[in-house]
Amino acid sequence: MVLIDFVKGANRNQLRWMILLTVIAGCANAALIVVITNVAKSVANAERPDLVAWMSFLGAFGLYYLANQFALVRSMAIIEDLLNQLRLKVADKLRKSELPVVDRLDRGRLYNLVAKETNHLSVTFPLIVDAVQQVVLLFVAVLYLLYLSPAAFFVFGATVGAGVIGFKVIDSRYRQILKLVERMQAEMLDAILDTISGSKELRLSADRSDALGKAYRKRSTLLERLLVRSVEHWVSLIMLGSVTMFTMLGVVAFAFPKYIAGHNATIFQLVPVLLFCMGTLAKTVTQSPMFIRAEVGLQSILSIDRELSSGSSISPEQARSLGKEYLDFSKITFNGIRFSYDPMDEEAYVVGPLNLTVSRAEIIFLVGGNGSGKSTALRMMTGLLPLQSGWIGVDDKTVTGKAVAGYRELFSSVFVDFHLFDRLYGLEGIDPGQVNQLLAEMELSGKVTFEDGRFNRLQLSTGQRKRLALIAAILENRPVYVFDEWSAEQDVQFRDHFYNGILPELRRQGKTVIVTTHDEKYWKVADRVVKLDLGKIEWVKSKAELEAE
Numbered sequence: 001m002v003l004i005d006f007v008k009g010a011n012r013n014q015l016r017w018m019i020l021l022t023v024i025a026g027c028a029n030a031a032l033i034v035v036i037t038n039v040a041k042s043v044a045n046a047e048r049p050d051l052v053a054w055m056s057f058l059g060a061f062g063l064y065y066l067a068n069q070f071a072l073v074r075s076m077a078i079i080e081d082l083l084n085q086l087r088l089k090v091a092d093k094l095r096k097s098e099l100p101v102v103d104r105l106d107r108g109r110l111y112n113l114v115a116k117e118t119n120h121l122s123v124t125f126p127l128i129v130d131a132v133q134q135v136v137l138l139f140v141a142v143l144y145l146l147y148l149s150p151a152a153f154f155v156f157g158a159t160v161g162a163g164v165i166g167f168k169v170i171d172s173r174y175r176q177i178l179k180l181v182e183r184m185q186a187e188m189l190d191a192i193l194d195t196i197s198g199s200k201e202l203r204l205s206a207d208r209s210d211a212l213g214k215a216y217r218k219r220s221t222l223l224e225r226l227l228v229r230s231v232e233h234w235v236s237l238i239m240l241g242s243v244t245m246f247t248m249l250g251v252v253a254f255a256f257p258k259y260i261a262g263h264n265a266t267i268f269q270l271v272p273v274l275l276f277c278m279g280t281l282a283k284t285v286t287q288s289p290m291f292i293r294a295e296v297g298l299q300s301i302l303s304i305d306r307e308l309s310s311g312s313s314i315s316p317e318q319a320r321s322l323g324k325e326y327l328d329f330s331k332i333t334f335n336g337i338r339f340s341y342d343p344m345d346e347e348a349y350v351v352g353p354l355n356l357t358v359s360r361a362e363i364i365f366l367v368g369g370n371g372s373g374k375s376t377a378l379r380m381m382t383g384l385l386p387l388q389s390g391w392i393g394v395d396d397k398t399v400t401g402k403a404v405a406g407y408r409e410l411f412s413s414v415f416v417d418f419h420l421f422d423r424l425y426g427l428e429g430i431d432p433g434q435v436n437q438l439l440a441e442m443e444l445s446g447k448v449t450f451e452d453g454r455f456n457r458l459q460l461s462t463g464q465r466k467r468l469a470l471i472a473a474i475l476e477n478r479p480v481y482v483f484d485e486w487s488a489e490q491d492v493q494f495r496d497h498f499y500n501g502i503l504p505e506l507r508r509q510g511k512t513v514i515v516t517t518h519d520e521k522y523w524k525v526a527d528r529v530v531k532l533d534l535g536k537i538e539w540v541k542s543k544a545e546l547e548a549e
């Protein structure tokens, strides 16, 4: 069971204590039953419970109370610790996994599992501990049953065996439905995210909005049906418990007096023990859908965890230390680098093989029509996309394996699909004066202020947000800058400042700058212009060649 393997990951000492306390609580509970049935027998014989009976009852109850309380509290601590570790592991892998792995993830499924299913696990785990106690209790009670009446023990075993077969059938159907429920919930979350992201498009078209609403309603109705079916399975489990219990009690009450000799002497003890055993079983069976759901949820979270590990990279400390040896580079060589969006599909878009050498303090423009592969090339050059062939060299060192994470430390970027963080993460000790100076240079002084390590607002125009992203990139002060169509949303004046002010200034500071652009007017700012077409280099022209044209 996945759940058991997961719990095995807990601190061994804590786990041992929890198991010991659970077993003690279960045994104390069973001892209570034995004491009570014996007292019932005495009372039936017109005797009063003696001091030993009283002491046994109080002792067993005290032990049960304390052991149960500590076992449940300890179980909460264990599961919360395990879930915290799991959440941190998934978040950590999300940060470190390769870009294509993260791009492939279904966001709705991820949110659903990490937020909701971990919560369900946390609520369910104490119930599982309680169920383990019930099993211990059942084991002792069944042994007592065997002692009281081997025939009743046999009937109990047979009816429970039949019940288990029924349980297996319902359980496998229930698991299938739960998987469908989980998928549907993820799809609905995706639809909600779509509704938020596409709010403008939806408001401008009643037809589009209506169609999306209908698609959402369809999923919601399907989810409702699936949930009803899952409840039907839950009810089936409860009914199965009742059928098993009454079949057994019926046999003991009606058939035993006829066929079993001496049955009358034990019936007073037998019925409460049987009722107790069945009550324990029924309780566990009734709660089992919650355990099954916890198990299915955990399986899905672990599958996301495995998906992420397939592209896991190295720790930030290792990346920083590996990156140090590249910082003073003179040239970066891209030798036959090639990337396909789907290596299994011959029709998938391929960029490369690209051959290019970029020098320190050089400005390179990547140009070409829409879809010619500029952004993909930029991602390959920065080590964000795993190469299918070719290699990257920094001076005389080839960048392979784990070193790629160190190589990435050379770059500051503003990609076309950049994300603006409200804090300057990684730049915690930055001088606010330097930030404010850049805000002034980017003509954002009146709009945005930098206080307590964060920008006070990010609700800006697209062009202004890009300026803020540029500030963050400049403050990183890395040796290589990559700008992916940065100027596309800038006004004429600021576009000019970008090409004739910012880029030459970066070169003057010894930075290498690689820019994708459609601004042909400014090509002469670059030291070299590389034209891409259908993912391949069509031509490379130097500044002199461009000026001579």
Ligand SMILES: Nc1ncnc2c1ncn2[C@@H]1O[C@H](COP(=O)(O)OP(=O)(O)OP(=O)(O)O)[C@@H](O)[C@H]1O
Pocket (backbone or CB within 6 Å): 103, 341, 349, 368, 369, 370, 371, 372, 373, 374, 375, 376, 377, 416
């Ligand atoms: N995530 C993706 N999955 C699959 N294919 C992709 C993906 N992103 C891009 N592509 C493919 O790669 C091709 C090149 O895209 P890319 O973004 O590199 O072009 P570009 O030159 O930067 O275009 P533009 O000037 O429009 O920004 C596209 O035509 C598309 O077919």
